Amino acid sequence: MSKTSLKHKVAIIGSGNWGSTIGKIVAENAKEHKKLFETTIVMWAFEEDVDVPNDPGLWEKLGAGPVKLSHAINTVHQNIKYLPGVRLPDNLVANSNLQDTVKDATILVFNLPHQFLSMTLSQINGYHRPYARGISCIKGVDVADGTVTLYSEMVMEKLQIYCCALSGANIAPEVVAEKFCETTIGYDSPPMDYKERDGSPRDNRVKVDEQRQSNSKPTHIKLSPIPKEYPPVESSLLKTLFERPYFQVHVVRDVAGVALGGALKNIIALAAGFVTGKKWGENTKAAIVRIGVLEMVEFGRTWFSKSVDERTFTEESAGMADLIASCNAGRNYRSALRSVEKGVPIEEIEETELGGQKLQGISTARAVHEFLSKEGKLDKFPLFASVYEIIENHQSVEKLPSLLRKDPKAQN
Numbered sequence: 494m495s496k497t498s499l500k501h502k503v504a505i506i507g508s509g510n511w512g513s514t515i516g517k518i519v520a521e522n523a524k525e526h527k528k529l530f531e532t533t534i535v536m537w538a539f540e541e542d543v544d545v546p547n548d549p550g551l552w553e554k555l556g557a558g559p560v561k562l563s564h565a566i567n568t569v570h571q572n573i574k575y576l577p578g579v580r581l582p583d584n585l586v587a588n589s590n591l592q593d594t595v596k597d598a599t600i601l602v603f604n605l606p607h608q609f610l611s612m613t614l615s616q617i618n619g620y621h622r623p624y625a626r627g628i629s630c631i632k633g634v635d636v637a638d639g640t641v642t643l644y645s646e647m648v649m650e651k652l653q654i655y656c657c658a659l660s661g662a663n664i665a666p667e668v669v670a671e672k673f674c675e676t677t678i679g680y681d682s683p684p685m686d687y688k689e690r691d692g693s694p695r696d697n698r699v700k701v702d703e704q705r706q707s708n709s710k711p712t713h714i715k716l717s718p719i720p721k722e723y724p725p726v727e728s729s730l731l732k733t734l735f736e737r738p739y740f741q742v743h744v745v746r747d748v749a750g751v752a753l754g755g756a757l758k759n760i761i762a763l764a765a766g767f768v769t770g771k772k773w774g775e776n777t778k779a780a781i782v783r784i785g786v787l788e789m790v791e792f793g794r795t796w797f798s799k800s801v802d803e804r805t806f807t808e809e810s811a812g813m814a815d816l817i818a819s820c821n822a823g824r825n826y827r828s829a830l831r832s833v834e835k836g837v838p839i840e841e842i843e844e845t846e847l848g849g850q851k852l853q854g855i856s857t858a859r860a861v862h863e864f865l866s867k868e869g870k871l872d873k874f875p876l877f878a879s880v881y882e883i884i885e886n887h888q889s890v891e892k893l894p895s896l897l898r899k900d901p902k903a904q905n
């Protein structure tokens with residue numbers, strides 16, 4: 494391997510519950526792999542005034558009144574709003590200036606609630622390095638003009654950089670407590686950066702929509718090669734950046750499967766929360782999980798058949814394992830359960846009980862419903878359709894079993 498003289502500078506875009514957890518992981522690895530990565534990891538924090546928890550140690554350093562989130566992170570090395578009680582590494586530095594955070598970065602880790610990505614990318618565009626590479630840890634899908642877009646694709650389209658995906662059974666508080674778990678990286682960049690950089694012609698275009706069945710979107714982006722002074726960005730480098738003894742990384746080529754698994758399981762987790770809230774027991778929840786995984790597979794098979802590997806849904810952490818974790822302990826599950834117990838809309842639980850954290854299942858259920866409706870395929874996805882009907886208050890949770898029965902006559 495040729496010698497490289499520059500190190501990658503990694504920036505984390507987002508500093509919520511998962512953003513801060515991934516920031517910790519990446520900062521730990523940057524410290525251990527000094528030849529590959531700059532030690533300081535900058536994490537963009539959407540600036541807000543946050544209350545200081547009732548803790549004499551924190552009050553001594555921050556005062557008792559509200560403080561800026563980025564100031565708190567950099568002063569006490571703790572995200573006191575989104576990941577309270579966890580000591581973050583000293584080399585993880587919060588920056589409230591988005592353009593400043595990305596300007597020198599060669600690897601951009603996107604980790605914020607999906608509803609904020611599009612706006613955030615618009616603010617980044619033009620300030621990032623054209624040869625930067627992205628990885629999306631975001632769970633959700635976007636639907637606009639009748640087309641479903643993965644967030645890794647949205648990054649590619651808006652910033653004209655390659656972007657892969659990371660997803661798995663990764664409930665942040667458990668990961669940050671360093672309990673053993675696994676994750677999946679979907680990475681399929683063409684081997685362009687280092688193989689043919691001696692000037693010989695090569696096709697370094699990536700087809701944004703090559704993962705889909707139909708070509709309804711603009712097709713190509715032209716990737717800028719990473720200067721040869723940097724270590725090559727390839728799957729082994731990404732594994733080094735994210736793998737910890739407590740966080741095992743498996744890399745596959747199926748970006749769409751990884752991204753879809755993370756998005757669609759949030760709809761299924763809402764249904765699992767509804768049935769637990771009703772105290773219908775484990776058999777019912779198992780039925781929800783079984784039907785849910787089949788709908789995930791069908792979704793991938795129908796609209797992303799050129800790249801989805803169905804084994805991602807059944808064998809990878811980004812598939813079945815994430816579904817199990819999310820349907821037992823995720824925020825979507827817990828909030829749906831609470832909404833049934835309290836008899837209030839799930840948004841009210843999000844607003845009052847999540848301390849500013851955001852649910853991804855509600856907007857994903859709406860986006861997927863819009864897409865299925867436009868495709869005329871709602872009948873093929875009864876679970877996804879039913880969750881939408883329940884959160885929109887068109888159906889009650891009591892109706893869920895009848896909505897899922899195969900015999901249409903039994904649905905009244």
Ligand SMILES: NC(=O)c1ccc[n+]([C@@H]2O[C@H](COP(=O)([O-])OP(=O)(O)OC[C@H]3O[C@@H](n4cnc5c(N)ncnc54)[C@H](O)[C@@H]3O)[C@@H](O)[C@H]2O)c1
Nearest residue numbers: 508509510511512539605606609631632663664665850851
């Ligand atoms: N938390 C988990 O256990 C977990 C695990 C795996 C994956 N994920 C996924 O990671 C992604 C990020 O989730 P999270 O848990 O870090 O977020 P979160 O639920 O903690 O949401 C809070 C974040 O939203 C940001 N925010 C609020 N308003 C904003 C605005 N107007 N613009 C930009 N940012 C704004 C806050 O600054 C904060 O960083 C999601 O897609 C989620 O599904 C979460």
Ligand SMILES: O=P(O)(O)OC[C@H](O)CO
Nearest residue numbers: 661662663664823824825
């Ligand atoms: O808390 P949730 O429901 O957003 O799920 C968290 C993670 O995605 C679980 O892997």
